[in-house]
Amino acid sequence: MRNLHLNYEKFTPNFLLKLTSKYEILLYIINKYYKIKILTKYSKQRVLKSKTPKIYKANKLNNANFGDFTHNDYQVFLHLVSKIGGVDEYGKYLQPEQLQREHTLTAKEFSGVFNTDIHNTYRMLNKACRKLMKTDLTLSRHESSELWQINVCSRAKYNKKEGYITIKFTDDIMPYLSQVRKKFVLYNLKEISKFGSLYTTRLYELIQEFKDTGYMIKSVDKLREVFAVGSSFKLYADFKRYTFDHACKEINDHYKMNLGYEELKEGRKVIAIKFVFKKTRVHKVINQKTGIAKNFYQKPEAQTKKDKQKNKDNNSDILEGQLAFTDMKKELQPIQNILPKVLDKFNP
Numbered sequence: 379m380r381n382l383h384l385n386y387e388k389f390t391p392n393f394l395l396k397l398t399s400k401y402e403i404l405l406y407i408i409n410k411y412y413k414i415k416i417l418t419k420y421s422k423q424r425v426l427k428s429k430t431p432k433i434y435k436a437n438k439l440n441n442a443n444f445g446d447f448t449h450n451d452y453q454v455f456l457h458l459v460s461k462i463g464g465v466d467e468y469g470k471y472l473q474p475e476q477l478q479r480e481h482t483l484t485a486k487e488f489s490g491v492f493n494t495d496i497h498n499t500y501r502m503l504n505k506a507c508r509k510l511m512k513t514d515l516t517l518s519r520h521e522s523s524e525l526w527q528i529n530v531c532s533r534a535k536y537n538k539k540e541g542y543i544t545i546k547f548t549d550d551i552m553p554y555l556s557q558v559r560k561k562f563v564l565y566n567l568k569e570i571s572k573f574g575s576l577y578t579t580r581l582y583e584l585i586q587e588f589k590d591t592g593y594m595i596k597s598v599d600k601l602r603e604v605f606a607v608g609s610s611f612k613l614y615a616d617f618k619r620y621t622f623d624h625a626c627k628e629i630n631d632h633y634k635m636n637l638g639y640e641e642l643k644e645g646r647k648v649i650a651i652k653f654v655f656k657k658t659r660v661h662k663v664i665n666q667k668t669g670i671a672k673n674f675y676q677k678p679e680a681q682t683k684k685d686k687q688k689n690k691d692n693n694s695d696i697l698e699g700q701l702a703f704t705d706m707k708k709e710l711q712p713i714q715n716i717l718p719k720v721l722d723k724f725n726p
Contacts, residue, residue, distance in 0.1 A: 431460035431491075431567040439554040440563050440583055442515045443606045449576040453492055454506035455530070456579075458483055458545060460567045462555055474552035480533075485541035492571050500541050507536040507543040517554065526550070563587055566677060572632055577605050578625040581653075585637075589658040595642070597650045614648055622651060633678040 433456055444452060461481040463472075485499040494502065511534040514527045533546040547555065556562075563586040570579045584604065588594040596604075598614070601622060611617035626637050635655045642650040659676040 431457075432463075433460055433563070433565055433567060434462065434556060435459065435563050435583075436554040436556075437561040437563065437587055438517050439515070439551075440587065441600070441604055442517060443603050444515070445513065445606055447509065447513075447576070447606070448505075449574075449579065450494075450502045451506045451509045452576055452579060453570075454483065454488065454503060454543075455510065456567060456570070457488055457491060458510075458547075459555055462547075472556065474549075474556050477552060477556060479549075479552065480544065480546040482542055482544045491567060500538070503541070503543045504536050504538070507534045507545065510534055510545055515551075528554075569677060573628060575625060575628060577621045578628045580604055581622055581625040582629055585635075585653065585655060589655075590660055592655060592657040594653045594655075595650055596653070598648060601651065622653075626653075630681075632681055634681060635678055 489496045489499045513530045528550045529548050531545045532548045535544045573579050637655040640652045641648045
């Protein structure tokens with residue numbers, strides 16, 4: 379056996395304190411001097427850094443109430459989540475303990491993705507940093523019926539001079555930010571970067587859970603919870619107008635999803651909304667190195683300027699509050715609104 383020559387000067391008291399057992403010391407010696415890579419549950423595997431930052435979230439987190447988060451606060455949260463990653467260099471899903479918890483986001487990065495003014499971005503990051511530090515979420519643990527209060531991060535720092543924040547996600551939140559379970563959503567950060575409303579972003583995220591079905595049904599109470607409206611918009615008509623109706627229009631302005639909705643009633647009361655949209659194409663790809671087959675979802679097709687102008691021309695005579703989606707039947711206009719237009723044609 380090859381002689382082992384150790385440099386004992388490297389084994390300082392501070393270094394040895396970090397190694398909590400003889401087993402870890404032995405692993406260190408083998409790794410250091412024999413260049414043998416041994417993977418344990420403590421090992422940090424190499425996370426694959428995607429060219430397009432992606433959001434990985436468990437469905438339970440995707441349906442959580444984020445309280446008083448503003449749209450900017452939520453965008454900062456999502457940008458930080460996109461830095462976590464979720465697979466190794468071979469495309470294998472990583473466990474939560476193998477993912478890095480501490481991440482830094484600069485004002486320049488955020489401004490580049492969300493097209494915000496760089497000077498205002500400093501203020502946004504500072505505010506979001508404080509908000510993340512004091513935020514906890516109510517989530518169920520895996521398949522349990524128990525509800526847990528979980529803090530988002532354990533440490534948050536804002537550097538005003540250099541314009542960046544550094545946050546450390548808690549151990550409890552990490553299982554909800556990885557792909558280790560089947561029920562998770564995945565989309566590119568850029569897909570929600572042009573939305574101007576928190577409700578639009580949240581509805582788009584909800585749709586990602588059902589993108590291969592072409593429809594989604596959510597109760598009005600659940601939508602109120604996800605949109606975190608609290609006591610605002612007590613009248614259903616106001617809730618509809620300012621949240622999901624507006625969100626549908628904004629999503630259709632950016633993507634060719636043909637997104638529309640149908641109100642489901644119990645008597646005269648609207649109790650749920652059925653959203654219908656264009657199904658996302660799924661491609662099964664086999665990893666050549668591992669032989670593992672995975673589903674890849676084709677991202678939504680963006681609206682071009684020509685498409686937007688065409689939609690604008692087609693919908694120019696649609697009344698406010700009506701569904702203006704090209705693949706759905708237009709609602710009949712009340713006779714009192716049609717009569718003046720008809721009479722105008724006969725007046726000189």
